[in-house]
Amino acid sequence: MWTYEAPVADMLHLLTRVLDAPASWAGQPAFADLDADTAGEVLQQAGRFAGEVLAPTNAPGDLHGCTWTPEGVTTPPGYREAYRAFVAGGWPALACTPEAGGQGLPQLLNMALFEMLAAANHGWTMYPGLLHGAYEVVLHHAVPELRARYLAKLVSGEWLGTMCLTEPQAGSDLGLVRTKAELTAGAAANGAPVAITGSKVFISGGDSDLTDNLVHLVLCRISGRSVDTPAGTKGLSLALVPKLLPDGTRNAVFCDGIEHKMGLHGSATCQMRFDRAQGWLIGEPHRGLAAMFLMMNAARLHVAMQGVGHLEAATQNAWRYAAERLQMRAPQRPSDAAAAGAGPDPIAWHPAMRRTLLTLRARTDACRTIAYWCALLLDEADHHPDAARRAAAADHVAILTPVAKSLFTELGHRSADEALQVWGGYGYVRDYGIEQTVRDSRIAMIYEGTNEIQAIDLVQRKLLADGGQRAGALRAVLAAEAAACRASTGPQPGLQPFADALDAQLADWAAVQQALQARAGTDAEYALRVADDVLAGVGHALMCWAWARIARTALDPARAPAAGGRSAASWLQSASFGLQWLLPQAQVHWRRALQADAALPFLVA
Numbered sequence: 001m002w003t004y005e006a007p008v009a010d011m012l013h014l015l016t017r018v019l020d021a022p023a024s025w026a027g028q029p030a031f032a033d034l035d036a037d038t039a040g041e042v043l044q045q046a047g048r049f050a051g052e053v054l055a056p057t058n059a060p061g062d063l064h065g066c067t068w069t070p071e072g073v074t075t076p077p078g079y080r081e082a083y084r085a086f087v088a089g090g091w092p093a094l095a096c097t098p099e100a101g102g103q104g105l106p107q108l109l110n111m112a113l114f115e116m117l118a119a120a121n122h123g124w125t126m127y128p129g130l131l132h133g134a135y136e137v138v139l140h141h142a143v144p145e146l147r148a149r150y151l152a153k154l155v156s157g158e159w160l161g162t163m164c165l166t167e168p169q170a171g172s173d174l175g176l177v178r179t180k181a182e183l184t185a186g187a188a189a190n191g192a193p194v195a196i197t198g199s200k201v202f203i204s205g206g207d208s209d210l211t212d213n214l215v216h217l218v219l220c221r222i223s224g225r226s227v228d229t230p231a232g233t234k235g236l237s238l239a240l241v242p243k244l245l246p247d248g249t250r251n252a253v254f255c256d257g258i259e260h261k262m263g264l265h266g267s268a269t270c271q272m273r274f275d276r277a278q279g280w281l282i283g284e285p286h287r288g289l290a291a292m293f294l295m296m297n298a299a300r301l302h303v304a305m306q307g308v309g310h311l312e313a314a315t316q317n318a319w320r321y322a323a324e325r326l327q328m329r330a331p332q333r334p335s336d337a338a339a340a341g342a343g344p345d346p347i348a349w350h351p352a353m354r355r356t357l358l359t360l361r362a363r364t365d366a367c368r369t370i371a372y373w374c375a376l377l378l379d380e381a382d383h384h385p386d387a388a389r390r391a392a393a394a395d396h397v398a399i400l401t402p403v404a405k406s407l408f409t410e411l412g413h414r415s416a417d418e419a420l421q422v423w424g425g426y427g428y429v430r431d432y433g434i435e436q437t438v439r440d441s442r443i444a445m446i447y448e449g450t451n452e453i454q455a456i457d458l459v460q461r462k463l464l465a466d467g468g469q470r471a472g473a474l475r476a477v478l479a480a481e482a483a484a485c486r487a488s489t490g491p492q493p494g495l496q497p498f499a500d501a502l503d504a505q506l507a508d509w510a511a512v513q514q515a516l517q518a519r520a521g522t523d524a525e526y527a528l529r530v531a532d533d534v535l536a537g538v539g540h541a542l543m544c545w546a547w548a549r550i551a552r553t554a555l556d557p558a559r560a561p562a563a564g565g566r567s568a569a570s571w572l573q574s575a576s577f578g579l580q581w582l583l584p585q586a587q588v589h590w591r592r593a594l595q596a597d598a599a600l601p602f603l604v605a
Helices: 008-018 021-026 036-064 079-088 107-120 128-141 144-156 288-324 351-383 387-428 434-445 451-464 469-487 493-519 526-554 568-582 585-593
Strands: 067-069 072-074 160-164 180-183 193-204 214-223 237-242 253-258 269-281
Touching (some): 008 107, 021 036, 036 434, 067 253, 107 128, 107 351, 128 214, 128 288, 160 288, 214 288, 288 387, 351 387, 387 451
Antiparallel strands (some): 067 072, 214 237
């Protein structure tokens, strides 16, 4: 009942026509030889893997779940075979540097790949989802000996990696981490051998049968009489702890159980115990959180893509079902509908369903556009030859990352929940698949920093920390789209509403930014009270930008969509619907964000 077909033509339309990625690649020596045809072939092959190999394991994997024994975790049937095919296809190495054995392709294509994987089977995708982040940490922070031993295995996917942060008493507050790293030889330094002791919880893929070895990156505190370890996050270090030691023997790393969760039943969420497990420090002592942020930021963007994947899967299945399900006579029929009797008609013709379906599509279009732009900027921040361009791109990504993680995952879950209504009672049972998507999508709002923490990060570290300079620069980039729409109003007067709406959103953002800065010194809690609304407002401004860019492209004959995807009229319809029906919600968030005196009392009995 539930299927997934990667919308490769639509993805390529956004990459090549709406965002003009090939022009960006041409300006970066690392990608100068990459063209639209090659990118299209990569996405075609990725879509084939996602749709034909991975998607068929989704529902069975959810029903079967993972099995735990003291010897380890067994994944659902078909998972190992799918992972072997994933590795054989070279997919883990897609965006890794050629010097480390990677293919050297852009993060943009890697993000598109992981959107497909999450849409096809979110639970399975949790296992390789941290590979690229682990690769980044080892590449940039490990000593040469550890790089030589572990990097190529992570790049190829022969070994998987995990991120071991959370402890029972230390969820979002990593300053409470207690796991100890005892120096076993020499002084505290990058690469120093340590014995790791402690417990970690909620570790995705902490154990599995997909690979023989696992590379655990463990947040810890160096202990010992001669070591002065600061309290809080300033005293955290990072250690690489393998499941199997270099001589092939089993390390003292144990999975003591797996969580029984609301969703993602095919993903083993493990309770991990380290009993003087042998490991090595990664990065400078007491600077572990800075090293781990490479992995955390990569993980946040991958989680954002999970939201886009859920949006796409819910959208295409809801549209298909609504076109097939016949119920009642519609009050009006499409102009191209064949003559028919008194009904019943497809539910897709009824106003309530049209509104739901168009909401799903407009959100998916906007979020995918923002996501791909963020990935495009991430590539420029890493590879563009112009230092000023690299710095500007990095500043934009810093703001976009918390917004993308929070906005996409919230809309991914909310949209799956709203899509369930298309099936009516059938949506509430397992047979049609949407209920699994509702369950699976919920966790993305929680892990890798809850959406509330993303909002706090946005307001405190990205909007206020530099007096609003980075935010102002990003608004200037977005305003250029409004100007481009206005420049096209002669031959294309339909773009004027998009330009006006985007200018209004940016003005609201600037007003809220000013209020945040003005009250920062007199009301320390104000920014925290309104952070969620600020992020939602910024998210709507970005969606407005995306709809404007999509509309301008749709009305440009030189950028007509390629054959096999949606028509220009379909893209324009979606963007116009978003502007008229979804963007008004932004005003609720902007107005609440300006309510400095709105009551938020402490609870009393």
